Amino acid sequence: MKLSPLDEKLPNFLHDYLPIEPKDDKVFVTLTYAQSLDSKISSGPGIRTVISHPETKTMTHYLRYHHQGILIGTSTLLVDDPGLNCKWNPFNETTNLDKYSPRPIVIDMKRQWNFKGSKMEQLYLQKKGKSPIIVVNKLPTHADQEENVDYFVYDNSDVIDWELLFLNLKNKYNIKSIMVEGGGNVINQLLLRHDLVNSLIITIGSVYLGENGVSVSPSSNVQLSDVKWWVGTTDSVLSCRLKNNKDSS
Protein backbone atom coordinates (compact mmCIF):
# COMPACT_ATOMS: atom_id res chain seq x y z
CA MET A 1 0.00 0.00 0.00
CA LYS A 2 1.26 3.46 -0.94
CA LEU A 3 1.87 5.97 1.88
CA SER A 4 0.34 9.45 2.02
CA PRO A 5 2.87 12.28 1.61
CA LEU A 6 4.79 13.24 4.75
CA ASP A 7 3.50 16.47 6.29
CA GLU A 8 6.13 19.12 5.49
CA LYS A 9 6.29 20.32 9.11
CA LEU A 10 7.08 16.88 10.55
CA PRO A 11 10.83 16.62 9.75
CA ASN A 12 11.57 19.85 11.59
CA PHE A 13 9.21 18.97 14.43
CA LEU A 14 10.91 15.58 14.91
CA HIS A 15 14.52 16.56 14.24
CA ASP A 16 15.69 16.99 17.84
CA TYR A 17 14.07 13.72 18.92
CA LEU A 18 15.78 11.51 16.35
CA PRO A 19 19.25 9.96 16.19
CA ILE A 20 20.28 12.32 13.39
CA GLU A 21 23.29 13.76 15.21
CA PRO A 22 23.78 11.40 18.17
CA LYS A 23 25.68 13.05 21.02
CA ASP A 24 27.23 9.97 22.60
CA ASP A 25 28.19 6.41 21.92
CA LYS A 26 25.22 4.86 23.72
CA VAL A 27 22.42 3.22 21.73
CA PHE A 28 19.81 5.89 20.90
CA VAL A 29 16.39 4.57 21.97
CA THR A 30 13.11 6.06 20.76
CA LEU A 31 9.89 4.85 22.35
CA THR A 32 7.00 5.36 19.95
CA TYR A 33 3.43 4.13 19.59
CA ALA A 34 -0.11 5.22 18.70
CA GLN A 35 -2.72 5.48 21.42
CA SER A 36 -6.38 6.40 21.80
CA LEU A 37 -7.70 9.21 23.99
CA ASP A 38 -8.16 6.65 26.78
CA SER A 39 -4.50 5.52 26.50
CA LYS A 40 -5.19 2.23 24.72
CA ILE A 41 -2.97 0.89 21.96
CA SER A 42 -5.40 -1.77 20.77
CA SER A 43 -9.05 -2.49 21.41
CA GLY A 44 -8.17 -5.72 23.25
CA PRO A 45 -5.48 -8.35 23.80
CA GLY A 46 -4.98 -10.25 20.58
CA ILE A 47 -6.51 -7.53 18.42
CA ARG A 48 -4.56 -5.51 15.84
CA THR A 49 -6.15 -2.07 15.84
CA VAL A 50 -5.55 0.81 13.45
CA ILE A 51 -5.28 4.08 15.39
CA SER A 52 -3.02 6.23 13.20
CA HIS A 53 -4.46 8.38 10.44
CA PRO A 54 -2.60 7.92 7.09
CA GLU A 55 -0.52 11.06 7.78
CA THR A 56 0.78 9.73 11.11
CA LYS A 57 1.28 6.29 9.58
CA THR A 58 3.66 7.98 7.14
CA MET A 59 5.37 9.61 10.11
CA THR A 60 5.92 6.15 11.65
CA HIS A 61 7.69 5.09 8.46
CA TYR A 62 9.74 8.31 8.57
CA LEU A 63 10.78 7.32 12.12
CA ARG A 64 11.63 3.81 10.93
CA TYR A 65 13.86 5.35 8.22
CA HIS A 66 15.91 7.05 10.94
CA HIS A 67 16.57 3.97 13.08
CA GLN A 68 18.81 0.94 12.60
CA GLY A 69 16.66 -1.40 14.70
CA ILE A 70 12.95 -1.75 15.51
CA LEU A 71 11.94 -3.73 18.59
CA ILE A 72 8.64 -5.31 19.62
CA GLY A 73 7.42 -7.61 22.41
CA THR A 74 6.18 -11.16 22.02
CA SER A 75 2.43 -10.47 22.08
CA THR A 76 2.73 -7.81 19.39
CA LEU A 77 4.75 -10.24 17.29
CA LEU A 78 2.17 -13.01 17.67
CA VAL A 79 -0.94 -10.82 17.36
CA ASP A 80 0.03 -8.37 14.62
CA ASP A 81 2.19 -10.44 12.24
CA PRO A 82 4.02 -7.15 11.62
CA GLY A 83 6.16 -6.28 8.63
CA LEU A 84 8.32 -3.69 10.42
CA ASN A 85 9.87 -2.42 7.19
CA CYS A 86 10.20 1.17 6.04
CA LYS A 87 8.14 2.38 3.13
CA TRP A 88 9.32 6.00 3.34
CA ASN A 89 12.59 7.31 1.88
CA PRO A 90 13.62 10.74 0.63
CA PHE A 91 14.07 9.44 -2.93
CA ASN A 92 10.51 8.07 -3.29
CA GLU A 93 11.96 4.68 -4.18
CA THR A 94 9.51 1.81 -4.04
CA THR A 95 11.89 -1.09 -4.71
CA ASN A 96 14.76 -2.43 -2.60
CA LEU A 97 13.21 -0.92 0.50
CA ASP A 98 15.34 -3.28 2.59
CA LYS A 99 18.19 -0.78 2.49
CA TYR A 100 16.03 1.90 4.13
CA SER A 101 14.43 -0.47 6.65
CA PRO A 102 15.47 -1.01 10.26
CA ARG A 103 16.45 -4.48 11.43
CA PRO A 104 13.50 -6.08 13.29
CA ILE A 105 14.39 -7.20 16.82
CA VAL A 106 11.68 -9.45 18.18
CA ILE A 107 11.40 -10.82 21.71
CA ASP A 108 10.47 -14.49 21.44
CA MET A 109 12.13 -16.05 24.47
CA LYS A 110 10.13 -19.29 24.30
CA ARG A 111 10.14 -19.62 20.48
CA GLN A 112 6.42 -19.26 19.84
CA TRP A 113 6.75 -17.49 16.47
CA ASN A 114 7.86 -18.64 13.03
CA PHE A 115 9.60 -16.33 10.60
CA LYS A 116 8.64 -18.74 7.82
CA GLY A 117 5.25 -17.78 6.47
CA SER A 118 5.23 -14.39 8.24
CA LYS A 119 4.68 -10.97 6.67
CA MET A 120 8.26 -10.16 7.73
CA GLU A 121 9.59 -13.10 5.71
CA GLN A 122 7.50 -12.09 2.70
CA LEU A 123 8.96 -8.56 2.80
CA TYR A 124 12.48 -9.92 3.30
CA LEU A 125 12.17 -12.24 0.29
CA GLN A 126 10.89 -9.33 -1.82
CA LYS A 127 13.86 -7.16 -0.65
CA LYS A 128 11.40 -4.79 1.01
CA GLY A 129 12.55 -5.41 4.58
CA LYS A 130 15.38 -6.84 6.64
CA SER A 131 15.46 -10.23 8.35
CA PRO A 132 14.90 -10.28 12.12
CA ILE A 133 17.09 -10.79 15.12
CA ILE A 134 15.09 -13.11 17.35
CA VAL A 135 15.82 -12.75 21.06
CA VAL A 136 15.55 -16.21 22.63
CA ASN A 137 16.54 -17.66 26.01
CA LYS A 138 18.14 -20.76 24.45
CA LEU A 139 19.57 -21.43 21.01
CA PRO A 140 17.16 -23.73 19.16
CA THR A 141 18.57 -27.10 18.13
CA HIS A 142 20.10 -27.09 14.66
CA ALA A 143 17.00 -28.80 13.26
CA ASP A 144 14.72 -26.13 14.77
CA GLN A 145 16.72 -23.13 13.57
CA GLU A 146 15.06 -21.11 10.81
CA GLU A 147 16.87 -19.86 7.72
CA ASN A 148 17.74 -16.18 7.24
CA VAL A 149 17.35 -15.09 10.86
CA ASP A 150 19.83 -14.36 13.63
CA TYR A 151 19.21 -15.72 17.10
CA PHE A 152 20.40 -13.56 19.92
CA VAL A 153 20.59 -15.79 22.97
CA TYR A 154 19.76 -13.90 26.12
CA ASP A 155 20.70 -16.46 28.71
CA ASN A 156 21.11 -14.32 31.82
CA SER A 157 17.52 -14.95 32.87
CA ASP A 158 14.02 -15.17 31.40
CA VAL A 159 13.52 -11.46 32.10
CA ILE A 160 15.45 -9.18 29.78
CA ASP A 161 17.53 -6.40 31.27
CA TRP A 162 17.00 -3.75 28.57
CA GLU A 163 20.33 -2.02 29.17
CA LEU A 164 22.21 -5.26 28.67
CA LEU A 165 20.17 -6.15 25.58
CA PHE A 166 20.74 -2.77 23.90
CA LEU A 167 24.46 -2.94 24.68
CA ASN A 168 24.70 -6.45 23.25
CA LEU A 169 22.78 -5.49 20.10
CA LYS A 170 25.27 -2.69 19.54
CA ASN A 171 28.34 -4.82 20.19
CA LYS A 172 27.19 -7.82 18.19
CA TYR A 173 25.19 -6.26 15.31
CA ASN A 174 26.40 -2.65 15.36
CA ILE A 175 22.83 -1.41 15.98
CA LYS A 176 23.24 2.12 17.37
CA SER A 177 19.64 3.32 17.26
CA ILE A 178 16.50 1.40 18.17
CA MET A 179 12.88 2.37 17.81
CA VAL A 180 10.68 0.50 20.28
CA GLU A 181 7.11 0.22 18.93
CA GLY A 182 5.44 -1.79 21.67
CA GLY A 183 3.32 -3.31 22.86
CA GLY A 184 1.88 -2.11 26.14
CA ASN A 185 3.94 -4.35 28.39
CA VAL A 186 7.25 -3.35 26.80
CA ILE A 187 6.30 0.36 26.68
CA ASN A 188 5.23 0.37 30.34
CA GLN A 189 8.62 -1.03 31.34
CA LEU A 190 10.63 1.40 29.23
CA LEU A 191 8.63 4.47 30.27
CA LEU A 192 10.36 4.01 33.63
CA ARG A 193 13.84 4.02 32.04
CA HIS A 194 14.80 7.67 31.53
CA ASP A 195 18.38 6.41 31.68
CA LEU A 196 17.90 4.38 28.48
CA VAL A 197 15.19 6.16 26.49
CA ASN A 198 16.27 9.25 24.53
CA SER A 199 12.90 10.22 23.03
CA LEU A 200 9.23 9.49 23.39
CA ILE A 201 7.01 10.10 20.35
CA ILE A 202 3.32 9.34 20.80
CA THR A 203 0.60 9.53 18.17
CA ILE A 204 -2.75 10.33 19.77
CA GLY A 205 -5.73 9.34 17.66
CA SER A 206 -9.14 10.92 18.17
CA VAL A 207 -10.89 7.76 19.30
CA TYR A 208 -11.74 5.94 22.53
CA LEU A 209 -11.05 2.19 22.48
CA GLY A 210 -12.79 1.28 25.71
CA GLU A 211 -11.96 -0.48 28.94
CA ASN A 212 -11.04 -3.82 27.35
CA GLY A 213 -8.23 -2.22 25.38
CA VAL A 214 -4.50 -2.81 25.97
CA SER A 215 -3.35 0.12 28.10
CA VAL A 216 -0.24 2.19 28.29
CA SER A 217 -0.02 3.10 31.94
CA PRO A 218 3.32 2.77 33.71
CA SER A 219 3.42 1.47 37.28
CA SER A 220 4.52 4.84 38.63
CA ASN A 221 4.55 8.54 37.86
CA VAL A 222 6.53 9.57 34.76
CA GLN A 223 7.44 13.22 34.21
CA LEU A 224 8.19 14.56 30.73
CA SER A 225 10.40 17.36 29.48
CA ASP A 226 11.01 19.19 26.17
CA VAL A 227 7.36 18.65 25.24
CA LYS A 228 6.30 19.63 21.73
CA TRP A 229 3.03 19.06 19.87
CA TRP A 230 2.19 18.63 16.21
CA VAL A 231 -1.48 18.78 15.26
CA GLY A 232 -2.76 16.97 12.18
CA THR A 233 -6.09 16.19 10.57
CA THR A 234 -7.44 13.80 13.19
CA ASP A 235 -4.31 12.91 15.19
CA SER A 236 -1.81 14.83 17.27
CA VAL A 237 1.78 13.86 18.00
CA LEU A 238 3.57 14.47 21.29
CA SER A 239 7.37 14.49 21.20
CA CYS A 240 9.27 14.71 24.47
CA ARG A 241 11.93 13.21 26.71
CA LEU A 242 11.60 11.26 29.94
CA LYS A 243 12.60 13.21 32.97
CA ASN A 244 14.66 11.77 35.78
CA ASN A 245 12.09 11.85 38.60
CA LYS A 246 14.84 12.75 41.06
CA ASP A 247 15.27 16.03 39.14
CA SER A 248 11.63 17.11 39.54
CA SER A 249 10.82 19.48 42.32
Ligand SMILES: NC(=O)C1=CN([C@@H]2O[C@H](COP(=O)(O)OP(=O)(O)OC[C@H]3O[C@@H](n4cnc5c(N)ncnc54)[C@H](O)[C@@H]3O)[C@@H](O)[C@H]2O)C=CC1
Ligand atom coordinates in the same frame (compact mmCIF):
# COMPACT_ATOMS: atom_id res chain seq x y z
N1 LIG B 1 -0.89 1.20 18.66
C1 LIG B 1 0.38 0.89 18.65
O1 LIG B 1 1.25 1.75 18.38
C2 LIG B 1 0.82 -0.49 18.99
C3 LIG B 1 -0.08 -1.44 19.39
N2 LIG B 1 0.33 -2.69 19.75
C4 LIG B 1 -0.66 -3.63 20.28
O2 LIG B 1 -0.28 -3.99 21.59
C5 LIG B 1 -0.81 -5.29 21.90
C6 LIG B 1 0.26 -6.14 22.53
O3 LIG B 1 0.75 -5.52 23.70
P1 LIG B 1 0.99 -6.38 25.05
O4 LIG B 1 -0.07 -7.41 25.17
O5 LIG B 1 1.17 -5.43 26.17
O6 LIG B 1 2.34 -7.18 24.78
P2 LIG B 1 3.82 -6.85 24.25
O7 LIG B 1 3.86 -6.81 22.78
O8 LIG B 1 4.42 -5.74 25.02
O9 LIG B 1 4.55 -8.23 24.66
C7 LIG B 1 4.64 -8.61 26.00
C8 LIG B 1 5.39 -9.91 26.09
O10 LIG B 1 6.74 -9.72 25.61
C9 LIG B 1 7.64 -10.45 26.42
N3 LIG B 1 8.47 -9.50 27.20
C10 LIG B 1 8.23 -8.18 27.42
N4 LIG B 1 9.19 -7.65 28.19
C11 LIG B 1 10.05 -8.65 28.49
C12 LIG B 1 11.24 -8.72 29.25
N5 LIG B 1 11.75 -7.66 29.89
N6 LIG B 1 11.87 -9.93 29.33
C13 LIG B 1 11.37 -11.01 28.70
N7 LIG B 1 10.25 -11.00 27.94
C14 LIG B 1 9.60 -9.84 27.85
C15 LIG B 1 6.79 -11.26 27.39
O11 LIG B 1 6.49 -12.51 26.77
C16 LIG B 1 5.54 -10.42 27.52
O12 LIG B 1 4.42 -11.18 27.93
C17 LIG B 1 -1.30 -5.88 20.58
O13 LIG B 1 -2.72 -5.84 20.56
C18 LIG B 1 -0.73 -4.94 19.53
O14 LIG B 1 -1.58 -4.86 18.41
C19 LIG B 1 1.65 -3.03 19.68
C20 LIG B 1 2.59 -2.13 19.27
C21 LIG B 1 2.25 -0.78 18.91
Ligand SMILES: Nc1nc(O)c(N)c(N[C@@H]2O[C@H](COP(=O)(O)O)[C@@H](O)[C@H]2O)n1
Ligand atom coordinates in the same frame (compact mmCIF):
# COMPACT_ATOMS: atom_id res chain seq x y z
N1 LIG C 1 2.02 3.90 14.44
C1 LIG C 1 1.12 2.91 14.61
N2 LIG C 1 -0.20 3.19 14.50
C2 LIG C 1 -1.11 2.23 14.69
O1 LIG C 1 -2.39 2.56 14.58
C3 LIG C 1 -0.71 0.91 14.98
N3 LIG C 1 -1.64 -0.07 15.16
C4 LIG C 1 0.69 0.66 15.06
N4 LIG C 1 1.13 -0.57 15.31
C5 LIG C 1 2.53 -0.91 15.20
O2 LIG C 1 2.90 -1.12 13.85
C6 LIG C 1 3.19 -2.52 13.65
C7 LIG C 1 2.68 -2.99 12.31
O3 LIG C 1 3.61 -2.60 11.38
P1 LIG C 1 3.52 -2.98 9.83
O4 LIG C 1 2.51 -2.04 9.23
O5 LIG C 1 3.06 -4.42 9.72
O6 LIG C 1 4.89 -2.78 9.33
C8 LIG C 1 2.55 -3.23 14.79
O7 LIG C 1 3.13 -4.46 15.08
C9 LIG C 1 2.79 -2.23 15.89
O8 LIG C 1 4.12 -2.28 16.34
N5 LIG C 1 1.57 1.68 14.89
